[in-house]
Amino acid sequence: MNKLIVTLIAFVSIPLVCLAQPKFVIVGGDGYDWGKVSPADSPLKATVTFKNEGNEKLVISKVKPGCGCTAAKPEKDTLEPGDTTTMSIELRISGSGLQHKTIDIETNDPDKKITKYKLTCDLVRDIIIKPGEHISFRGEHVIVGKEILETFFIKNNSDKPIKFYDLQVAPDMIKLSLPTDFILKPGEEKEATAKWTPTESNQQFNGQIIIKTDSNNSPTITIGMHGHAMINPMSNEPADGTKQPNR
Numbered sequence: 001m002n003k004l005i006v007t008l009i010a011f012v013s014i015p016l017v018c019l020a021q022p023k024f025v026i027v028g029g030d031g032y033d034w035g036k037v038s039p040a041d042s043p044l045k046a047t048v049t050f051k052n053e054g055n056e057k058l059v060i061s062k063v064k065p066g067c068g069c070t071a072a073k074p075e076k077d078t079l080e081p082g083d084t085t086t087m088s089i090e091l092r093i094s095g096s097g098l099q100h101k102t103i104d105i106e107t108n109d110p111d112k113k114i115t116k117y118k119l120t121c122d123l124v125r126d127i128i129i130k131p132g133e134h135i136s137f138r139g140e141h142v143i144v145g146k147e148i149l150e151t152f153f154i155k156n157n158s159d160k161p162i163k164f165y166d167l168q169v170a171p172d173m174i175k176l177s178l179p180t181d182f183i184l185k186p187g188e189e190k191e192a193t194a195k196w197t198p199t200e201s202n203q204q205f206n207g208q209i210i211i212k213t214d215s216n217n218s219p220t221i222t223i224g225m226h227g228h229a230m231i232n233p234m235s236n237e238p239a240d241g242t243k244q245p246n247r
Contacts, residue, residue: 023054024109027084031118034091038124038217043090048117050087052079054109060085062106068092069101069119089119096125096157126158126217135209137196137227144229147197152223154192156184158215166212171205173197174225178211198229 027049034044052058058079065071069091076085093099103117130153142148156162165181175195184190194209209223 020056021054021111022052022056022058022079022081022107022109024058024060024105024107024112024115025051025053026105026115026117027051030115031120032089034121036122036124037093038126039093040217040219042093044093044119044121045091046089048087048089049084050074050079050105051084052081055081057081058083059108060105061108062104063087064104064106065089066101066103068094069103071103091119091121093121093123096123096128098122124157124217126156126162126215127213127221128155128157129153129221129223130155133222134224134226135194137194137225137229140230142196142198142227142229144198144201144203144231147195150194150196152192152194153189154184154221155189156186158217159186161185163214164211164221165214166210168208168210170207173205174207174209176209194225196227198227201229201231203227203229 032046032048034041034046037044050060060074060077060079063071063073069089071090072088074085074087076083079085089103091099091101099119099121101119103119105115105117106113107115135150135152137148137150154164161183163181163183167176167178167180169176173196177193177195178190182190205225205227207225207227209221209225211221213219213221
């Protein structure tokens with residue numbers, strides 16, 4: 001009889017031991033959505049809470065943010081059953097439209113060793129630069145003595161008129177087909193060209209186009225520029241920029 005009781009106790013204890021484990025839970029779900037945001041909101045910030053809902057000690061061994069986001073170390077990386085801790089996160093935003101990033105969180109929860117915490121937002125810009133906010137004068141078509149043109153578009157993506165003013169271009173060897181001041185109606189798009197004529201071989205530059213606006217969402221527009229000229233194959237010009245005598 002005693003042997004039977006001992007056997008029954010052992011049999012009941014086995015599943016209880018097997019069930020003893022940590023359980024990693026993110027309060028509020030496995031993601032954070034900031035909704036609609038503007039460029040002025042960057043970087044976006046939030047605080048996430050972790051909880052151990054298991055019956056064994058939980059260890060948060062690693063937090064690995066994806067590109068464009070950062071995560072501070074959790075206030076505590078070891079949680080007793082029922083304990084909680086918090087972690088601060090930031091997300092740098094660029095471009096426009098829906099943004100998606102993830103943070104990988106590794107724990108000793110056997111059922112959830114790696115959790116992907118998703119960060120999302122919808123970046124709404126009053127002003128859109130197409131094809132992008134950088135102009136590159138480079139490649140085989142950029143040669144000494146030849147004018148090269150790069151075209152881009154400025155679009156008013158808002159529901160109100162936007163005034164653009166105080167246009168600045170550096171370096172001044174870049175010629176821009178934009179007036180100093182202009183206004184775009186809602187939905188209106190303006191085409192512009194940037195012109196550069198390289199004057200010497202292997203000439204390089206980094207520059208910017210800066211335009212101020214009366215939009216609270218995008219008070220300043222900055223377009224980066226880069227140029228790299230090659231030797232004109234028709235000019236007998238060597239790489240050091242000196243001229244070879246004609247024969």
